[in-house]
Amino acid sequence: MLGSTVFFALMALTIRLASKTLHTYEIAFFRNFFGLLALLPLLHRSGMAVLRTKQLPRYLLRSAIGVVSMLCGFWAIGHLPLAQAISLSYSTPLFVTIAAAIFLHEQVRLRRWTAVIVGFIGVLVIVRPGSASFTLGSLVALSAAVLSGIVAIQIKQLSRVDSADTIVLYTYLFWVPISLVPALFVWQWPQGMAWLWAVGAGILGTGGQLLWTRALKLGDVSALTPISFMQLPIVATAGWLLFGEEISHWTLIGAGIIFAANAYIAHREAQLARRAATTAPVEAAKPGE
Numbered sequence: 213m214l215g216s217t218v219f220f221a222l223m224a225l226t227i228r229l230a231s232k233t234l235h236t237y238e239i240a241f242f243r244n245f246f247g248l249l250a251l252l253p254l255l256h257r258s259g260m261a262v263l264r265t266k267q268l269p270r271y272l273l274r275s276a277i278g279v280v281s282m283l284c285g286f287w288a289i290g291h292l293p294l295a296q297a298i299s300l301s302y303s304t305p306l307f308v309t310i311a312a313a314i315f316l317h318e319q320v321r322l323r324r325w326t327a328v329i330v331g332f333i334g335v336l337v338i339v340r341p342g343s344a345s346f347t348l349g350s351l352v353a354l355s356a357a358v359l360s361g362i363v364a365i366q367i368k369q370l371s372r373v374d375s376a377d378t379i380v381l382y383t384y385l386f387w388v389p390i391s392l393v394p395a396l397f398v399w400q401w402p403q404g405m406a407w408l409w410a411v412g413a414g415i416l417g418t419g420g421q422l423l424w425t426r427a428l429k430l431g432d433v434s435a436l437t438p439i440s441f442m443q444l445p446i447v448a449t450a451g452w453l454l455f456g457e458e459i460s461h462w463t464l465i466g467a468g469i470i471f472a473a474n475a476y477i478a479h480r481e482a483q484l485a486r487r488a489a490t491t492a493p494v495e496a497a498k499p500g501e
Contacts, residue, residue, distance in 0.1 A: 213427035213439040219420030221446040223413050224289050224298060228455070230409035231290030235398035237391075239413060240279070240286050242402075244387040246414025251384055254377055262377050267370060274366040275386030281359030282387075283394065288353035294451035295459050298444050299338055299467040300353040305474045306331040307361030315365050327476045334469030337462055376425055384418075436478075441471050 223243075230239045255262060265271070288297040306328050312318040339350045370379050402410055427436055444467055451457035 213424070213431065213436040214442065216420045216423035216427055217440050217443045218446065219416045219423060221298075221443045221450070223416035223420060224294060224443075224447050225450050225454070226409040226412040226416060227286055227289045228294060228451075230402075230406055230413065231286075233406045234400070234402055234410070235395070236286040236290045237283060237394045237398050238400070238402075239290070239410060240282050241388070241391040241395040242410035243282075243286075243413040243417050244384060244391050246411050247418040248384040248388055248414075250415050250418040251381060254381060258377055262375070262381055265374050265378055265382065267373060268382075270366065270370060271382045271386055274363060274370065275383055275390055277359055277366070278363045278383065279387055279390045281356045281363060282391070284352050284356035284359065288349060288356060292347075292349050292353060293457045293460070293463070294455070295444060295448035295457070295467075296338060296350070296463050297353050298447050299463050299470065300335065300350065301357055301360075302441065302444075302467065302470050302474060303331060303335050303354065303357045304360040304364070305477055306335075306470075307358050308364045309477055311361050311365045312368075315362075316368070324477055324480050327473045327480070331470050331473030331477075334466040334471075334473065336466075337469060338466035340462060380421065380425075438471070438475055441467075 227236070227239055227243075230242075234242075285297075285301060288300070309320060309324060309328050313320045335354070339354070340346055367379060374382075448457075448459050452459060
């Protein structure tokens with residue numbers, strides 16, 4: 213998880229560096245294109261069996277929403293202070309909890325709803341609507357988080373039938389052509405170091421995803437979630453050193469509140485998962501069932 217966090221932090225830096233000469237729509241396309249190239253060894257290892265699925269329409273919808281989320285998130289990284297953009301991206305688990313209750317009909321009890329509300333207070337602390345520092349760019353970053361939450365629910369639905377490798381591969385196969393469409397309207401060929409940043413975004417993003425998936429397979433979500441927040445001090449420090457960005461105390465306070473809310477939500481979900489795993493064999497052994 214720490215490796216994944218470092219990869220995603222470095223990807224955010226390459227996006228910001230690339231955005232100096234490239235439109236963020238183009239950066240999103242190159243991130244997906246080079247990410248797909250990095251995944252080709254997966255196809256070689258697993259063979260054509262990894263392409264078998266009966267859920268192509270769902271993949272298309274998931275990928276379309278994912279690209280819009282990516283465009284919003286990349287725009288935020290390219291135009292907002294890095295620490296603020298990353299802090300607002302951490303509100304995604306709050307929206308996942310809401311979406312799970314709406315679309316998956318998962319039972320969310322009072323304590324988790326309270327954590328969600330607390331998390332949104334942290335978001336308001338960062339955005340501060342009505343203040344002089346409020347910008348529409350903050351809403352773009354929040355839009356990325358909302359759409360990422362919906363995508364997370366769609367991945368959960370897809371994983372009931374398909375393997376993780378199939379989900380990742382089809383995601384990239386759809387992402388590349390979909391993200392090319394908006395990129396064509398602002399297209400200009402990268403020059404010099406921009407190629408390095410574009411290629412780096414694709415490789416780092418794919419590497420981060422693979423490490424993140426592996427981490428969740430090996431460890432407890434409640435233990436791993438706090439590690440992922442190491443991304444914030446990394447990008448905040450880099451933003452200060454490389455771009456002279458001041459770290460707002462409002463951003464730090466809001467990020468801390470969001471972190472606490474997410475850590476509690478992850479802890480409760482892990483508790484419920486362990487409880488379900490413990491009681492399932494007992495319930496299955498009940499007479500007459």
